[in-house]
Amino acid sequence: MIALIQRVSRASVTVDGEITGAIDQGLLVLLGVEQHDDRTKLEKLAHKVMNYRVFSDENGKMNLNVSQVGGSLLVVSQFTLAADTGRGLRPSFSGAGTPEQAERLYDEFVAHCRAQGVPTQTGRFAADMKVELLNDGPVTFHLQV
Structure with missing residues (x-):
């Protein structure tokens, strides 16, 4: 499971x-699911995202x-993060999870973050989304479990 997180001053989808999700200060989380991902990996990645120290003291x-800065999450599904780009000029998505998985x-990740008390907004799974953000820094990290 992969999360590309970006520290933002604001972001929306x-x-x-129609705006389906919008936040002010917080993290834009682009979430990619791989074939062998499960609940254990989900919980580990969610914990890492929510506790990753990327805001200045x-x-x-x-x-x-x-949470310590009173921020929010905007979680957007992005299967392209699971692409294999090692060969040729066209990405392969054979390692990505099935759409159902x-x-x-994705839904469990969002529910888990909300259950931990972190305000969480979302995009719409498998939709053609327009993501707008004001990256703060820029600060961007690739997290994978």
């Missing part, structure tokens, strides 16, 4: 002209997590 050091784990 629009589907068919009073000394300008990245020592605070999203990915949707189930």
Whole structure:
């Protein structure tokens, strides 16, 4: 399971002209599900995302997590993160989870974050989404479990 997280001042997702999720300060989480992902990996990655210290403290050091700064998550499914780009000029998605598996784990990831008390907004699974963000930094990390 892969999360590309970006520290944002604001972010939103629009589907068919309708905003489906929007946050101010927080993390935009692009979430990719791979074939062998399961509940254990989901919980480990969610814990890492929610507790990753990417926000600055009073000394300008990245020592605070999203909850400590009163931030939110915007979680967007992105199967392309599971692409194999090692050969040729066209990505292979053979390592990506099935759409059914990915949707189930995506929904569980969101529910898990919400259950931990982190305000969480979403895109719409498998939709053609327009993601808008103001990256703060920029600060972007690739997390994988």
